[in-house]
Amino acid sequence: MANLLVKQLVFARTENCHTSINWELLLRQARAAGVMSRLTFFWKKFGLFEPPEFVITHLNSADKYWLSQKRIVNWELHNLQQVFEQLKLPLILLKGTAYSAANLNAGLGRIFSDIDILVPKQRLQEVKEALKWNGWFPEPLDSYDQNYYDRWMHELPPMRHIKRGTTLDVHHNILPETCALCPDAGLLLKSAVNIPNSNYWILAPEDMILHTASHLFWGGEFENGLRDLSDIDLLLREFSDKDSRFWQKLLHRADTLGLGTPLFYALRYSNKILKTPVTESIITSSAIYTPGPLKTKIMDCLFLRALNPPHPTCNDKWTGLARWLLYIRSHWLKMPLHLLIPHLSRKAWLRLTNSQPY
Amino acid sequence: MSLLSSPTQLINAGHFIIQVGPFAVRIQSEIEPVQQGVIRLYRDYPQLPEDSFCDFYVRVFRPAGLRRFFRKQALFAFDQFVPFKPLPYSQALPFFEWGLNWCISGYSHQYLIIHAAVVEKNAKALILPGSPGSGKSTLCASLINKGWRLLSDELTLIDCVTGNIVPVPRPVSLKNESIQLIADTYPNNEFSPVVNDTLKGSVSLMKPPTESISRADEIALPCLVVFPKYQQHLDMQLTPLSKPEALMKLADLSFNYSVLGAEGFEVLAKLVERSRAYDFIYDGDFDQASACFEQLLDDAEHG
Numbered sequence: 001m002a003n004l005l006v007k008q009l010v011f012a013r014t015e016n017c018h019t020s021i022n023w024e025l026l027l028r029q030a031r032a033a034g035v036m037s038r039l040t041f042f043w044k045k046f047g048l049f050e051p052p053e054f055v056i057t058h059l060n061s062a063d064k065y066w067l068s069q070k071r072i073v074n075w076e077l078h079n080l081q082q083v084f085e086q087l088k089l090p091l092i093l094l095k096g097t098a099y100s101a102a103n104l105n106a107g108l109g110r111i112f113s114d115i116d117i118l119v120p121k122q123r124l125q126e127v128k129e130a131l132k133w134n135g136w137f138p139e140p141l142d143s144y145d146q147n148y149y150d151r152w153m154h155e156l157p158p159m160r161h162i163k164r165g166t167t168l169d170v171h172h173n174i175l176p177e178t179c180a181l182c183p184d185a186g187l188l189l190k191s192a193v194n195i196p197n198s199n200y201w202i203l204a205p206e207d208m209i210l211h212t213a214s215h216l217f218w219g220g221e222f223e224n225g226l227r228d229l230s231d232i233d234l235l236l237r238e239f240s241d242k243d244s245r246f247w248q249k250l251l252h253r254a255d256t257l258g259l260g261t262p263l264f265y266a267l268r269y270s271n272k273i274l275k276t277p278v279t280e281s282i283i284t285s286s287a288i289y290t291p292g293p294l295k296t297k298i299m300d301c302l303f304l305r306a307l308n309p310p311h312p313t314c315n316d317k318w319t320g321l322a323r324w325l326l327y328i329r330s331h332w333l334k335m336p337l338h339l340l341i342p343h344l345s346r347k348a349w350l351r352l353t354n355s356q357p358y
Numbered sequence: 359m360s361l362l363s364s365p366t367q368l369i370n371a372g373h374f375i376i377q378v379g380p381f382a383v384r385i386q387s388e389i390e391p392v393q394q395g396v397i398r399l400y401r402d403y404p405q406l407p408e409d410s411f412c413d414f415y416v417r418v419f420r421p422a423g424l425r426r427f428f429r430k431q432a433l434f435a436f437d438q439f440v441p442f443k444p445l446p447y448s449q450a451l452p453f454f455e456w457g458l459n460w461c462i463s464g465y466s467h468q469y470l471i472i473h474a475a476v477v478e479k480n481a482k483a484l485i486l487p488g489s490p491g492s493g494k495s496t497l498c499a500s501l502i503n504k505g506w507r508l509l510s511d512e513l514t515l516i517d518c519v520t521g522n523i524v525p526v527p528r529p530v531s532l533k534n535e536s537i538q539l540i541a542d543t544y545p546n547n548e549f550s551p552v553v554n555d556t557l558k559g560s561v562s563l564m565k566p567p568t569e570s571i572s573r574a575d576e577i578a579l580p581c582l583v584v585f586p587k588y589q590q591h592l593d594m595q596l597t598p599l600s601k602p603e604a605l606m607k608l609a610d611l612s613f614n615y616s617v618l619g620a621e622g623f624e625v626l627a628k629l630v631e632r633s634r635a636y637d638f639i640y641d642g643d644f645d646q647a648s649a650c651f652e653q654l655l656d657d658a659e660h661g
Contacts, residue, residue, distance in 0.1 A: 020411035028415065028437050054411050057468055064467040068617040311438060 003314040005029040008039065009230050010275050011237060014049050023055050025313060033226045033309040036062035037109030045108065066109050070100060076115055076166050077101060081199050083134050087126065090201040092118040092192050094171060094211065098202040099231065102195050106234040110227075114158065114167040118203070120189055121172040128156060128170070135162045144346070152178045152339065174211045175218060179334045183210075183257040205239045205246065206253035213266035214259055220330025222306040222323055226273075229307055232266050233274040240277075247282045260289030268296075269303055302326050365401075369393045372417070375406040379515070379526030379574050381466075383458065384412040387450075389432060392418045395451035395550045399529045399563055402571045414461045418454045420447070436461050449553050452561045455531060459512055462526065463613035469515040469524065470625045471613045476514040476523055476578075477506035482655050483523040483578035485514055485633075486586055487611045490558065493588030493640075496536040499564055500644035501651070503544040508570035509578060513613075518621055521628045522577040527570040529563035537562045543644075581658050582651065583608065583635040594646055595639040604635030634658060 004026045008014055017023045030036045040059040042048040051059060077091070084091040093101050096112030119127045128138075136159040141149070149157045154173035160166070173185040188211075191204040203211060209232065216228045240246045254263040264286045270276040271283070290296055305322040308314040331340055368374035370393065372386030378400075387393055417435040420426055421444055430447035433440055434457035441460060445453050463471050474487035475498035484506070488494030495511055502508040509525040517524050529550070532540055537552060537560060550563040583604055599607070605626050609615045615622040634654065640647050 019409065021409050024411045024415075032438050054413075058413070058465070061465055061467040064621075065617055068619060071619060 003029070003308055005033060005035070005309045005311075005314070006226070006273060008042070008049065009035065009226070009233075011042075011046070011233060012048065012275065016049055016051075020052075020054070023052065027055065027058055029309040029311045029314060032311040034111055034224055035109070035227050035230065037066035037111060038227070038230065039109070040066075041105075041108040063109070066111060069111060072164075072166065073097065073100060073112075073115060076161075076164070076168075077200060079134070080115070080117070080168075083130050085199070087123070087130055089119060089123060089127070090192065090194075091199065092189070092201040092203070094118055094174075094203065095215070096231075098208065099235075101198070101200050102202050104235065105238050106231045110231070114169045116169045116171060118171045118174075118185075118188065118192075121185060124156070124170070124172055131159060131168070131170070135164075136160070136168055137162055139167075148343070152176055152335070154182070175214055176334050178336060178339060179218065181214065181218065181258055181262070181333075183259060187257060204253075205235070205243070206250045207257075209235055209239070209250060209266065210254055210257060210259045210263060214262040217262045217265040217303075218330060218333050220327035222326065223310050225307045226309050229266075229270055229273060233270045233276045236267075236270060236276050236278070247279065251282065251285055254286075254289070260286070261291060264289040264291075265299070265303065269307060272304070273307060302329075365397045366393050369396060372415070373408045375408065375410050375412055376400055376403040377406055377574075378403060378458075378528065379510075380524055381413040381462065381526065382406055382410055384415040385454075386416070387418040387454070389418055389420065389447070389450045391448075391551070392432075392450045392454055395563070396454070398548065399550060399565045402565075402568050414458065414465075416454070416458055416461060418450050418457070446555075449556050449561075451550055452531070452553055452556060452563070455529065455563060458528075462513055462515075466515070467614055467617055468518060470518060470615065470618055470622050472514040472516070472608055473512065473611045473613060474514040475511050476509040476525075477501050478509055478523075478525075478578040479506055479652065479655060481576075481578050482581040482658070483509060484582045484584060484651055484655070485523075485580060486584055487514070487608060488586055489611070491588075492586055493536070494586050495531055495533065496540065496588070497586050497640070497644070497647060499530045499532060499536070499540045500543065501648055502530070502567055502570065503540075503547070504644065504648045506648070507573060508566045511566075516580070516625055516629060517577070518618065518625050520577075521580070521625060521632075523580055524577055525570075525574045527566045527574050529565055532562050532564055534559045539642075540564065580629050580633050582654055583630070583633050584638045584651065584654075585636070586638045586640060588642065589639050590641055592639055592641055594641065594643065594650065595637075596650065597637040599635040599637060601630040601635070604630045604633075607635075 004022060008026060017026055030039050040063040043051055043059060081091050094116035096110045097115045099107030099110055138157045138159050141157050154176045155169055155171040159168045173182060175182045188203060188207050191207060192201045193204055194201050212228055212232050254260045267278050267283060267286050271278045302322045302325055305319045306326050331344060365374060369385055369387055372384060375382055375384045385396055415437050418432055421431055421433050431444035432447050432450035432453055433444045434442055434453050472487055474485050475494045476483050476485045477498060486494045486498060498511050508527045509523055511528060511530040513526055515524040515526055541549060548565040552560050552562045554560045585607060608626055
């Protein structure tokens, strides 16, 4: 069976599915990839395709769910804002939370389960305390995981609101500190921009792209891979439309933060898969970050598979292996060997002894 | 293929598609009790061609690994998504029913969905919301054996645009003592084998009357909302509820009231505006209950 979703996520008028069975398959793939409500916007707001009535029902239903999530998130942000006001800290939003609050196209129909924020590392303890007083508690972890987060991660363990049940991820950087590419978080904080007429802040446009790029191409989990790539595609289109110098700024910033390689992958695959209009000269310029022709070929084999919708109708016989290799790679990239081997052994042991929940 | 295949083969291969109220449901299962149960309970439902669009593709299957042989289990999947932990193999058929309920209540926000049985007479709907143990399924099972049409035993679908009740007739899920009670009182029904030790105790599914299935496309107007409570040795008691009270109680028992937000409130407000609502205590006298509801519907028409 065919991968119908990718074609539909290209931000251009697309040919409609021809059969009912294909419409059904498209919805199944979209649901698995977490982009149902994004498709609703592609249809309703941008008129990129014309679904039949039986598909519209599902798109509208997904849209209502998205709106309900947005209401919840807005209320959480309002509450968080009170806490951050007391702390005299800007509330800097990341990822889906940021796209949504800033009314970017990438926020339309974007579903996310956690609220992600960025705070300066030296204020982390203070933030944690203040959040506790306001009902946000860290999820219980065993001492190994706790220790692991504290020492090596770029974020606190997820916090959950004791009454409302929503989850909050407090970051102090965008990549783990053990990762060779870990950028200077101070630079990100310094360039954060205020969302007009609000008390919320987001990363600068270039930093937003570099964050999702390093998250996706240095990460090892691809359930939301296609959705994240579609985020990158929509962000690139919107930012480059608004600012003719955006591409130059983006390359320059990648150089400053040392995130050229993730950017190279982001441009390459969003262009290859979602036809993002990246000009030839930008591709050429970003090619200085290429990992070499052979490695690029290998990465093509892996990423072009891993970034398909996580649905069996989009897999070939190598998809599973590709996702697994990328998973291993992400650990490799994020941790030096003397940390990596004990960590993975422990994970393997837990899986073998079945002590992980189903 | 469907011309040559038996329903069992179709279910096995995931080509068995039936129309259940407004939904086309594709059912796939390799598990024999599920295949038999589905064929028995759903044989009167319109079967759709293999190349139809399906709203829900649901599967009940056995997990891989040791558990295929040792303390067998069953899993439920909505396409590729497995929302629940496995259940014992013996519960596979009710698992299918619960799973389908979950799909409908989580992915059909064109309706405000209330955890309630709903039956109809003269195009007027009687909604019987109830928390588990209130006896709503028992009451519902007996009403549909007394000439009321089954619209749903678990999920009352209120169309957000029109405010009408959209039928989704499904097998009635009877629990514990009511299984024997209904089987004895109305022996002409078909039941699935009793499954013991589920989270809800013993469960058996009753096939709905054929007429309810063939008229599943006929909507009904909400008229009466009755919150039943079974209480032995107490006289039947009917207490009117104010409209705001009724609204709050319905919202509490809704699956997606909060998802719909303001729209949910408006749908419910419209519903209580045009219905009468009561708390209802009954001791298991179904004749009396049915007569009482008919009277209330009549009153509503003339008053």
